[in-house]
Amino acid sequence: MALSMDSDRLHEECGVFGIYDFDGNDVASTIYYGLFALQHRGQESCGIAVSDTKGPKGKVISQKGMGLVNEVFTQESFEGMKGDIGVGHVRYSTAGASTRENAQPLVLNYVKGTLGLAHNGNLINANELREDLAYTGAIFQTTIDSEVIAYHIARERLNTHTVEDAVCRAAKKLKGAFSLVVMSPRKLIGARDPFGFKPLCIGKRENAYILASETCALETIGAEFVRDVLPGEVVTITPEGMKSDTSLCLPREQEARCIFEYIYFARPDSRIDGVSVYAARIRAGRFLAIDSPVEADLVVGVPESGNAAALGYAMESGIPYGNAFVKNGYVGRTFIKPKQSSRESSVRIKLNVLSDAVRGKRVIMIDDSIVRGTTSGRIVRMLRESGAAEVHVRISSPPFLWPCYFGTDIPEQKQLIACSRTVEEIRQVIGADTLGYLKIDRLSEMSEGLPICKGCFTGKYPMEPPAEDIRGDFER
Amino acid sequence: MALSMDSDRLHEECGVFGIYDFDGNDVASTIYYGLFALQHRGQESCGIAVSDTKGPKGKVISQKGMGLVNEVFTQESFEGMKGDIGVGHVRYSTAGASTRENAQPLVLNYVKGTLGLAHNGNLINANELREDLAYTGAIFQTTIDSEVIAYHIARERLNTHTVEDAVCRAAKKLKGAFSLVVMSPRKLIGARDPFGFKPLCIGKRENAYILASETCALETIGAEFVRDVLPGEVVTITPEGMKSDTSLCLPREQEARCIFEYIYFARPDSRIDGVSVYAARIRAGRFLAIDSPVEADLVVGVPESGNAAALGYAMESGIPYGNAFVKNGYVGRTFIKPKQSSRESSVRIKLNVLSDAVRGKRVIMIDDSIVRGTTSGRIVRMLRESGAAEVHVRISSPPFLWPCYFGTDIPEQKQLIACSRTVEEIRQVIGADTLGYLKIDRLSEMSEGLPICKGCFTGKYPMEPPAEDIRGDFER
Amino acid sequence: MALSMDSDRLHEECGVFGIYDFDGNDVASTIYYGLFALQHRGQESCGIAVSDTKGPKGKVISQKGMGLVNEVFTQESFEGMKGDIGVGHVRYSTAGASTRENAQPLVLNYVKGTLGLAHNGNLINANELREDLAYTGAIFQTTIDSEVIAYHIARERLNTHTVEDAVCRAAKKLKGAFSLVVMSPRKLIGARDPFGFKPLCIGKRENAYILASETCALETIGAEFVRDVLPGEVVTITPEGMKSDTSLCLPREQEARCIFEYIYFARPDSRIDGVSVYAARIRAGRFLAIDSPVEADLVVGVPESGNAAALGYAMESGIPYGNAFVKNGYVGRTFIKPKQSSRESSVRIKLNVLSDAVRGKRVIMIDDSIVRGTTSGRIVRMLRESGAAEVHVRISSPPFLWPCYFGTDIPEQKQLIACSRTVEEIRQVIGADTLGYLKIDRLSEMSEGLPICKGCFTGKYPMEPPAEDIRGDFER
Amino acid sequence: MALSMDSDRLHEECGVFGIYDFDGNDVASTIYYGLFALQHRGQESCGIAVSDTKGPKGKVISQKGMGLVNEVFTQESFEGMKGDIGVGHVRYSTAGASTRENAQPLVLNYVKGTLGLAHNGNLINANELREDLAYTGAIFQTTIDSEVIAYHIARERLNTHTVEDAVCRAAKKLKGAFSLVVMSPRKLIGARDPFGFKPLCIGKRENAYILASETCALETIGAEFVRDVLPGEVVTITPEGMKSDTSLCLPREQEARCIFEYIYFARPDSRIDGVSVYAARIRAGRFLAIDSPVEADLVVGVPESGNAAALGYAMESGIPYGNAFVKNGYVGRTFIKPKQSSRESSVRIKLNVLSDAVRGKRVIMIDDSIVRGTTSGRIVRMLRESGAAEVHVRISSPPFLWPCYFGTDIPEQKQLIACSRTVEEIRQVIGADTLGYLKIDRLSEMSEGLPICKGCFTGKYPMEPPAEDIRGDFER
Helix, strand or coil: CCCCCCCCCCCCCEEEEEEEECCCCCCHHHHHHHHHHHHHHCCCEEEEEEECCCCCCCCEEEEEEECCHHHHCCHHHHCCCCCCEEEEEEECCCCCCCCHHHCCCEEEEECCEEEEEEEECCECCHHHHHHHHHCCCCCECCCCHHHHHHHHHHHHHCCCCCHHHHHHHHHHHCCECCEEEEEECCEEEEEECCCCCCCCEEEEECCEEEEECCHHHHHHCCCEEEEECCCCCEEEEECCEEEEECCCCCCHHHCCEECHHHHHHCCCCCEECCEEHHHHHHHHHHHHHHHCCCCCCEEEECCCCCHHHHHHHHHHHCCCECCCEEECCCCCCCCCCCCCCCCCCHHHHHEEECHHHHCCCEEEEEECCCCCCHHHHHHHHHHHHCCCCEEEEEECCCCCCCCCCCCCCCCCHHHCHHHHCCHHHHHHHHCCCEEEECCHHHHHHHCCCCCEECHHHHCCCCCCCCCCCCCCCCCC | CCCCCCCCCCCCCEEEEEEEECCCCCCHHHHHHHHHHHHHHCCCEEEEEEECCCCCCCCEEEEEEECCHHHHCCHHHHCCCCCCEEEEEEECCCCCCCCHHHCCCEEEEECCEEEEEEEECCECCHHHHHHHHHCCCCCECCCCHHHHHHHHHHHHHCCCCCHHHHHHHHHHHCCECCEEEEEECCEEEEEECCCCCCCCEEEEECCEEEEECCHHHHHHCCCEEEEECCCCCEEEEECCEEEEECCCCCCHHHCCEEHHHHHHHCCCCCEECCEEHHHHHHHHHHHHHHHCCCCCCEEEECCCCCHHHHHHHHHHHCCCECCCEEECCCCCCCCCCCCCCCCCCHHHHHEEECHHHHCCCEEEEEECCCCCCHHHHHHHHHHHHCCCCEEEEEECCCCCCCCCCCCCCCCCHHHCHHHHCCHHHHHHHHCCCEEEECCHHHHHHHCCCCCEECHHHHCCCCCCCCCCCCCCCCCC | CCCCCCCCCCCCCEEEEEEEECCCCCCHHHHHHHHHHHHHHCCCEEEEEEECCCCCCCCEEEEEEECCHHHHCCHHHHCCCCCCEEEEEEECCCCCCCCHHHCCCEEEEECCEEEEEEEECCECCHHHHHHHHHCCCCCECCCCHHHHHHHHHHHHHCCCCCHHHHHHHHHHHCCECCEEEEEECCEEEEEECCCCCCCCEEEEECCEEEEECCHHHHHHCCCEEEEECCCCCEEEEECCEEEEECCCCCCHHHCCEEHHHHHHHCCCCCEECCEEHHHHHHHHHHHHHHHCCCCCCEEEECCCCCHHHHHHHHHHHCCCECCCEEECCCCCCCCCCCCCCCCCCHHHHHEEECHHHHCCCEEEEEECCCCCCHHHHHHHHHHHHCCCCEEEEEECCCCCCCCCCCCCCCCCHHHCHHHHCCHHHHHHHHCCCEEEECCHHHHHHHCCCCCEECHHHHCCCCCCCCCCCCCCCCCC | CCCCCCCCCCCCCEEEEEEEECCCCCCHHHHHHHHHHHHHHCCCEEEEEEECCCCCCCCEEEEEEECCHHHHCCHHHHCCCCCCEEEEEEECCCCCCCCHHHCCCEEEEECCEEEEEEEECCECCHHHHHHHHHCCCCCECCCCHHHHHHHHHHHHHCCCCCHHHHHHHHHHHCCECCEEEEEECCEEEEEECCCCCCCCEEEEECCEEEEECCHHHHHHCCCEEEEECCCCCEEEEECCEEEEECCCCCCHHHCCEECHHHHHHCCCCCEECCEEHHHHHHHHHHHHHHHCCCCCCEEEECCCCCHHHHHHHHHHHCCCECCCEEECCCCCCCCCCCCCCCCCCHHHHHEEECHHHHCCCEEEEEECCCCCCHHHHHHHHHHHHCCCCEEEEEECCCCCCCCCCCCCCCCCHHHCHHHHCCHHHHHHHHCCCEEEECCHHHHHHHCCCCCEECHHHHCCCCCCCCCCCCCCCCCC
16 A cells, blocks of 8 residues: 555656657756656656757756655756756666665766666666676766666667667667656657556647656646557657657567556556556456455545555445545655654554544455555554454455566565465454455456566566576665 | 645644653654644644653753654654653644744743743734733744733733643633643643634543644554543643643533534544544535535545545435545645746646546535635636536535634635625636535534534624734734 | 864854944845854854834844854845844854754844844843743743843833833843844844943944944944944934933943953954954063063964964064964864764864974964863974974963853863963973963053953952852753 | 955865775775865865775765765764775866766776776866767766776776776876876775876875875874875785886976965975975065065965965065954855845955054065956955055966966966966056066976976976867766
């Protein structure tokens, strides 16, 4: 469930945003609003880089910092940020330490001027590529994949006519998940890995084109959705139009979108590859009602991400949907736990139960996942203490059993409750009356038949996983 | 609706918290957690003051600052904050400018040592009392009512045996709303005005007693609810026990709780004077369904405060309840609107519509109030743009027509849409298909018969309002 | 010697500044510059308060904070600070804890509107006055003397026709040292205690009058010196002219200026009561050369305050004057000593010896005082390590033996090296070849015959000292 | 003259510091103290990077930021900074924009692990080298020369057995000025360009070796001076001992130290290549007294850097030396000039005249240089306004006429007063009675015969200057 900064959570890696305004308007503030809409995808650091396509070639102005969009940018940030093309990024670190050096976008100078890169996803051959580069004399100032990608673009650019060709050639060498936004002095380029792990969409507002991780960012800035970037596609946006290179695309059935975008990561008001995230969650709830029915008085979601599935369960079962929790929106990223404190539980600070809503009731509580089980157990206990007669837990995803190599920060297997326990044992641990998970074979229906990656449930990945753990440990 | 920091909103004045741990444990961190739970009552400034009842008499350590609890206090804040008795405060300014000088608790030295005061409410005779004091040589370093109250306690203390007697005597001179927490070197005192405008409750955790504006603060710190402070009561907490002085209490029927605590201010997981805020809102929704029925496909609340009434409407009408909105929890108090920006609407940043939930549907949208009408109009428009077939607005309070003198920050009458327009005209302004308000005569039922103040709807107040506007203009 | 923030130092209490521009120009920035020039008088906190004499009566805008002028004020500070009359203050705390609450100017509302007060000096009957006030119901929000003074002005104002009369009457009740600047809605008032412990002067720039602790502040803002406020005088500045009340003045021979202003506190480019601080120090050096001659090759001052006396010694003795030290100007107030560190001496960070200037030389080192002796010892050792053949220490003041009750922060007697040791013993402790102090009977000559207070050397004070230590311990 | 942050000044580029403690003690705090002693060499940004030679190979922890050492580092900075080898840097930007990205040390990962680099000086072929690298696919994330140097080390490392060999080979390709400190996982390396433009010395404290720009940093941390790194030398420090590679060294007469280190940049308590900076300045003053004598009553230096030369002038001429100025040490880097302000001169804030020292006197004022002439003119005027009868200006360097390509930030020629005016004309502009410069042929004597670079006076440089201006304009 979505208690921000909760350690008992899965985490997304990043959100990306790019824009090119052909009318020459400054874009920094639009990127800022767009990043607000993508903030749920990463809260550790963020950054904006802009350039003026009509100014001195390749002069890039950027600002990056640790913290939320709200914390990093001030009114003054925008005073010097003149430019009609730009990229933005929000980050949660899976690969690369959590330091300011690793904040994105990566801004660099290369043989043809400047580049700005923002990247979402995880490469599984980054270490290998990094080592190859090192053996030709490369130096690395960050531990993020974007730097490896940038090097490859820079090298391919020596032998290509255009930057987009260099991006295509570089992309061929990358294994893993990448949704990439690249800004060159006169072009905005978007690229998505052939499996389409991570989302990337195209929008338009008047004479400006936008690339963004999710459609909710388009709605927030008042842009209309044009289409998704295809898995494997490289799109190049210039005033002359939008060009597409689909040479990396795979047959559709080999695509493998990350199902967790639908289950939990993406905002419910986004659509990914044509499928509504909200509707997918409603469907997951309906499937739970069909596959794991139980008699009860009330269906509630653990806020925020459990709400849609709870509503789906209620619709399907006919059991009333309601709210059982009050979430404290003021408990932010920087919440500290004073050393004095011993008796106060930080879960209680973030979430309280509406006793009057649940007292005496048989409650079905829908959450999106169980990772370690500790938070789920605490919430079940809170419901009981508030007078719930029964607590039936339904999870809108199958149990996690395997690591993710493509950008989701899943704890190691020994910490995953489902790796060492049966569903019945988990039920006992969290103290629920009954417990039901979404069935794996419901996932395809959930995503309306879109090919998805189920690796974290099945251990079968769309590509050979790396032999060793690839999470970097180089720290500055 | 509850977009934080929205100018088109009503605002609460303050939240108060006090604790005395007879076992001598440090209380600063508990106050900190308690203030988190009360943060919705004031986001402009906050403060904590503690004292060690076993240390040098009346040494008080305090920290105050502008901003959220999260922003003002750091790990270091608590290092020096040793003390087993303390008070805390969160503030939104109605009287007194929004400056650090006006932050509470007020800490002072007087004839008998030190006092710490935290106050919620608005006195209507503060200027008069202030003037009287000035004519005896008093000096004022703030513009908050607490300073006036403190002066009166200090003066009465010259002729009383105990500080609680001084508080009682001082309270007799105060006209208006006050829920007060006072800390003296060895006593924790709570006082509530005879009308009971603002809430104040008593809790207990092991050997510690707590006073708090709302019961949700008790639950957050794991304390159990003992009882509410009675309207007009002064309670004195010492290791010897809890003493009550009810000499100011009025006959029950003269009490006049602020109905807006139930409608919007209080957290739904609080109970005030025995009445669940959540249940009161459910009832309000039910009354709307009875009194303003309409055929529709979906009932939704404007988050967060409209949700419970929406659920009540759905229960009563049988029309399904659902969610139509995604609220961006990352848009905080310090959100800036870059000057560059022109086309982005800040409402869109804060709230987006779940198109897939409302497309093609006849939607009943429940909000707690309409102040100026601008925000309501924008939300109705967003629903239509997202494909809602019809939008029926229902408001879980009657129309505002009159000023509040007791602590609610209602804009002047010319800005109140209901002062100059009929309900039909308001409907047109906000662009709804139909519009219905809660009927005034439903308010008593809503609060389970508790005597309430309806002044802002009727212009009839429980006490004579002041001749002139009392909102102070002395600024530092 | 003047290593800033050194604990082995005497500290001044405060600097005050006031200005009234009859042409209506904003004065906040001028106060800011003036406070820069007075920063040496207090580095703990500072503040500015301004008012517009042509605006709404008595509206005061103020900003205060912990730290240097440089740290507290930013470009934005001045945006809202409109006003043609104002007061400023820099503070080092002797009485009253070092907290933001105690920062000055004190801004308050009283029976006749508003007052702004800035105070330098120490009252010896503050506790007594405070207690008297408390017994009439006063409350105290700070522990600074200014609050006590303000109360008395407010009370006297009830029975006087003008604020200046109230200031005069209040001043009669104050025992001790005070140089006071008071701003009322239409008047700027300066007052100095009858002994004239602390300086206060009057300046003029075009159509603006200025009050300041030292003349260096006048020069900094480009104002011309008009005259000093007399000991015991109250001056009132209005557009109608400057009025003087000398009813508190004592016969000249009873005056008792603090000699430490000349020895160390004041800036050498200031003149106090007609006597140049620089010239006084030169004289002190000459007297040392006459009274404590020694054969040597070089005279050096411990920077900055020892330099002028060293020059005087050199002039009188004919021994060349030079520099022996490099002071690191970047070691500021916020210098931290990392816990890791063990071998680095913080004296070395602040001060290094110019080995090439002292190697093989017999050095006379002039300092303004020896408090505990530790710093002096370290500097003597540094000179020897750098190759000085002999180190002769001369101190431009007599030995401290007694406490100061009037605003100088002298450590308690057991920490004063001169209280328990003979001059010869001190010489051994600090490792000097010879040691000489200024003779007490030279002090009058040093100040050109101005009556001075020599209490800290003789134990004989111009007024009866308080029975107990008056340093407050009320902390917030 | 040395008014900090004065735009009418020459600026140094950087200071470097490195340490390797063979006993395994943490070195971060020692670097911190060392950087304090080098702060005069750069106030824009600073940084520290450390590594644990006994820990995981090549893990580097670094912290960098804009501002003074005092501002960037806090107590917490040192908590995680464990490591027995480290480098530090203070920076004033000549090449590369003033941004955090350009702060040093540069920390990077390359084929053999990690490197930390700190660099002082300016390469004249940096753009050329950068371009060459770009044509092999390099990417640049900063605009500082250190990145170019790092790339070359990384590339040479592919074909060398040791990192020090790679440094030597890389150094051969660099044209211009560099004093370099490099940290590899197990070695500390210092390198100085063959001309020896910038200083670099070696120190020792117990079992730790230190490299630093100036000897004052050694004294500050209590280390003893071992020797200077030779122009052209690469020294490698490991627990096995110190190794020297002198293959790049030139015949001594071709060396070309920057004379401005002696005139103004270096701290007077430093010795560079065996010559005391203090003594050099004394000599410069003596030469001025010999070559430009004048009858006068007082010799004064413009603080701080003019003081030693003034003393030399006084010694030689027999005219008394004294102080004429009070410098306000509280006016720091972040001093703001409020927009309100119009009449206050910021020179007056920083510097005031001791009227009592100069009144009626014929004053010889010694400064180290005249750049634009505006500041000198203002100070002469201030002396006259304070009553100086005559003001004779003597400059302890010859007139600037040419740009510096090696690390000194000299304004463009049209801004240099000496480029377009005769000495007599300059005298008139600054309003002096007489004006004298140091003669060019005195410079060699000043530096005791050490070969020096006089390019900025003569336009003749030790190497061919670049065809175009090399100051970078790539900004982020």
